[in-house]
Amino acid sequence: xxxxxxxxxxxxxxxxxxxxxxxxxxxxxxxxxxxxxxxxxxxxxxxxxxxxxxxxxxxxxxxxxxxxxxxxxxxxxxxxxxxxxxxxxxxxxxxxxxxxxxxxxxxxxxxxxxxxxxxxxxxxxxxxxxxxxxxxxxxxxxxxxxxxxxxxxxxxxxxxxxxxxxxxxxxxxxxxxxxxxxxxxxxxxxxxxxxxxxxxxxxxxxxxxxxxxxxxxxxxxxxxxxxxxxxxxxxxxxxxxxxxxxxxxxxxxxxxxxxxxxxxxxxxxxxxxxxxxxxxxxxxxxxxxxxxxxxxxxxxxxxxxxxxxxxxxxxxxxxxxxxxxxxxxxxxxxxxxxxxxxxxxxxxxxxxxxxxxxx
Amino acid sequence: xxxxxxxxxxxxxxxxxxxxxxxxxxxxxxxxxxxxxxxxxxxxxxxxxxxxxxxxxxxxxxxxxxxxxxxxxxxxxxxxxxxxxxxxxxxxxxxxxxxxxxxxxxxxxxxxxxxxxxxxxxxxxxxxxxxxxxxxxxxxxxxxxxxxxxxxxxxxxxxxxxxxxxxxxxxxxxxxxxxxxxxxxxxxxxxxxxxxxxxxxxxxxxxxxxxxxxxxxxxxxxxxxxxxxxxxxxxxxxxxxxxxxxxxxxxxxxxxxxxxxxxxxxxxxxxxxxxxxxxx
Numbered sequence: 001x002x003x004x005x006x007x008x009x010x011x012x013x014x015x016x017x018x019x020x021x022x023x024x025x026x027x028x029x030x031x032x033x034x035x036x037x038x039x040x041x042x043x044x045x046x047x048x049x050x051x052x053x054x055x056x057x058x059x060x061x062x063x064x065x066x067x068x069x070x071x072x073x074x075x076x077x078x079x080x081x082x083x084x085x086x087x088x089x090x091x092x093x094x095x096x097x098x099x100x101x102x103x104x105x106x107x108x109x110x111x112x113x114x115x116x117x118x119x120x121x122x123x124x125x126x127x128x129x130x131x132x133x134x135x136x137x138x139x140x141x142x143x144x145x146x147x148x149x150x151x152x153x154x155x156x157x158x159x160x161x162x163x164x165x166x167x168x169x170x171x172x173x174x175x176x177x178x179x180x181x182x183x184x185x186x187x188x189x190x191x192x193x194x195x196x197x198x199x200x201x202x203x204x205x206x207x208x209x210x211x212x213x214x215x216x217x218x219x220x221x222x223x224x225x226x227x228x229x230x231x232x233x234x235x236x237x238x239x240x241x242x243x244x245x246x247x248x249x250x251x252x253x254x255x256x257x258x259x260x261x262x263x264x265x266x267x268x269x270x271x272x273x274x275x276x277x278x279x280x281x282x283x284x285x286x287x288x289x290x291x292x293x294x295x296x297x298x299x300x301x302x303x304x305x306x307x308x309x310x311x312x313x314x315x316x317x318x319x320x321x322x323x324x325x326x327x328x329x330x331x332x333x334x335x336x337x338x339x340x341x342x343x344x345x346x347x348x349x350x351x352x353x354x355x356x357x358x359x
Numbered sequence: 360x361x362x363x364x365x366x367x368x369x370x371x372x373x374x375x376x377x378x379x380x381x382x383x384x385x386x387x388x389x390x391x392x393x394x395x396x397x398x399x400x401x402x403x404x405x406x407x408x409x410x411x412x413x414x415x416x417x418x419x420x421x422x423x424x425x426x427x428x429x430x431x432x433x434x435x436x437x438x439x440x441x442x443x444x445x446x447x448x449x450x451x452x453x454x455x456x457x458x459x460x461x462x463x464x465x466x467x468x469x470x471x472x473x474x475x476x477x478x479x480x481x482x483x484x485x486x487x488x489x490x491x492x493x494x495x496x497x498x499x500x501x502x503x504x505x506x507x508x509x510x511x512x513x514x515x516x517x518x519x520x521x522x523x524x525x526x527x528x529x530x531x532x533x534x535x536x537x538x539x540x541x542x543x544x545x546x547x548x549x550x551x552x553x554x555x556x557x558x559x560x561x562x563x564x565x566x567x568x569x570x571x572x573x574x575x576x577x578x579x580x581x582x583x584x585x586x587x588x589x590x591x592x593x594x595x596x597x598x599x600x601x602x603x604x605x606x607x608x609x610x611x612x613x614x615x616x617x618x619x620x621x622x623x624x625x626x627x628x629x630x631x632x633x634x635x636x637x638x639x
Contacts (some may be wrong), residue, residue, distance in 0.1 A: 048536075048540055050539075050540075069544075070536070070540055071541075071542050073540070074542075076540060076541070077540050079533055081531075081533065086556070097541035097542060100541065100542035101542075148542075219443075313490070345405065
């Protein structure tokens with residue numbers, strides 16, 4: 001087990017990690033989810049020994065590795081940029097880390113062949129990395145990291161620099177490669193919630209060097225600990241609105257009053273922050289629970305339309321199935337699905353989540 | 360477009376004439392007989408004058424001449440090669456350190472250390488001549504090859520550091536980190552990953568070190584007295600009033616021949632190796 005206790009790191013006054021505590025079991029994938037600069041890479045670098053720590057300890061399999069030099073740690077890292085040895089062939093790239101393992105020549109060749117075949121680059125063994133496409137280069141990096149069969153495997157946004165289609169394809173491929181039969185503690189950093197949902201045994205939500213929440217993908221998605229987590233695990237981000245609860249009613253602004261839905265019934269009177277997912281805001285057909293909004297910005301991606309709107313109670317993000325003919329400057333009546341509301345207290349901590357209900 | 364090409368061609372041709380004419384002149388003169396030199400400007404051997412080897416035999420002590428440039432040549436080769444190799448070795452390690460690790464001693468940081476090295480080149484040699492003289496004297500190294508090598512290193516290492524720091528900065532740090540994660544200690548990373556990648560830079564730095572070392576004149580002049588005279592000093596000490604032109608010309612050509620040979624030898628390494636593909 002990898003046991004990270006109270007790890008902090010900073011350089012020149014800039015804080016990279018704040019009191020990180022995390023336990024990770026071999027054979028599982030831990031997804032580090034957070035925006036750029038959340039400390040995902042720093043945490044990996046700390047585990048690898050590349051980032052000097054200000055405080056805290058790291059134990060692996062009972063051994064204190066906090067002060068162990070990088071080259072003795074047996075941790076593999078796949079970078080976001082496609083880092084390979086440019087002067088070596090693909091085969092030599094995969095072979096290089098294995099030379100340190102004191103394998104026999106036959107074993108070594110066999111291992112290289114196996115992993116080159118696994119990533120589908122056996123026929124490219126004699127090429128140089130620069131003669132390969134981006135996706136292939138990243139496969140070389142992955143093969144090099146896997147072939148060593150390190151006890152700790154870390155992938156730092158490995159698909160970030162690839163185009164959308166390739167990313168989707170490689171995501172599944174990588175998942176198979178890193179998880180099937182793996183006995184390594186695996187970390188996978190990403191900014192994308194979809195990736196986290198698909199890969200993660202545990203999702204570690206990070207923000208500005210701290211861990212906000214650790215839990216299974218559904219846990220962090222269905223009950224985000226606070227508004228920040230809710231924003232990070234929802235793409236497009238969750239809409240947050242300030243509203244009142246008065247005598248069993250949900251009161252938004254001055255004109256919208258609806259009875260509290262069942263799951264919020266225990267909320268006492270007062271001011272709360274309510275969160276609603278972008279796909280739980282729908283154009284109103286004929287409902288009292290609607291807000292009149294003006295459209296600021298329209299984004300069509302794939303088969304979805306995302307609207308950024310301004311309502312009397314603040315900015316909202318709406319995600320609609322299909323492609324719609326909305327344009328910026330237009331008006332839209334939005335219905336708030338009250339039964340899908342998240343309630344947060346004034347500090348932003350989650351009070352009540354709607355639960356995994358049928359939408 | 361055509362005008363531009365014509366202008367460029369014209370300029371390059373003119374420039375080549377400026378550069379090559381004195382060389383050609385010296386080359387032609389070195390094969391002339393006393394009579395042919397006095398006869399005015401003639402350039403084409405066998406047609407305009409009858410070539411002779413008098414000048415060339417004179418610089419090797421032939422024809423009763425007191426001059427022999429072979430010992431200075433050996434001095435120059437030994438001193439230049441030793442100084443260049445040591446500078447290259449020390450300078451490369453220094454540059455790698457300066458490129459990869461942060462040094463801090465009070466207000467002195469990496470950039471200051473790099474500037475310190477370069478400042479050795481900016482400073483006029485005369486500034487250091489007296490201290491160098493005293494130091495070599497104290498060490499008993501005046502008028503020795505080792506002494507000259509030491510002093511030469513002080514002049515050549517800045518060139519190597521200056522070139523190599525930039526070169527190492529161009530190699531992504533992630534490569535070092537990755538190799539370390541793959542089980543290679545920092546020295547192994549330097550030797551097995553980074554040095555092979557730095558080969559083109561090393562070639563350039565080595566070339567500059569050899570050229571500057573070869574042409575160094577001032578320190579050999581003041582720090583040697585006859586035992587280990589180098590080629591540039593030996594040539595200058597050929598007194599132009601008593602040494603004939605053809606001998607001087609032969610000596611000048613002779614002094615640049617090793618450099619030309621060296622340039623041809625390393626030419627193929629200059630374009631070899633490339634960093635492309637290290638990072639997308």
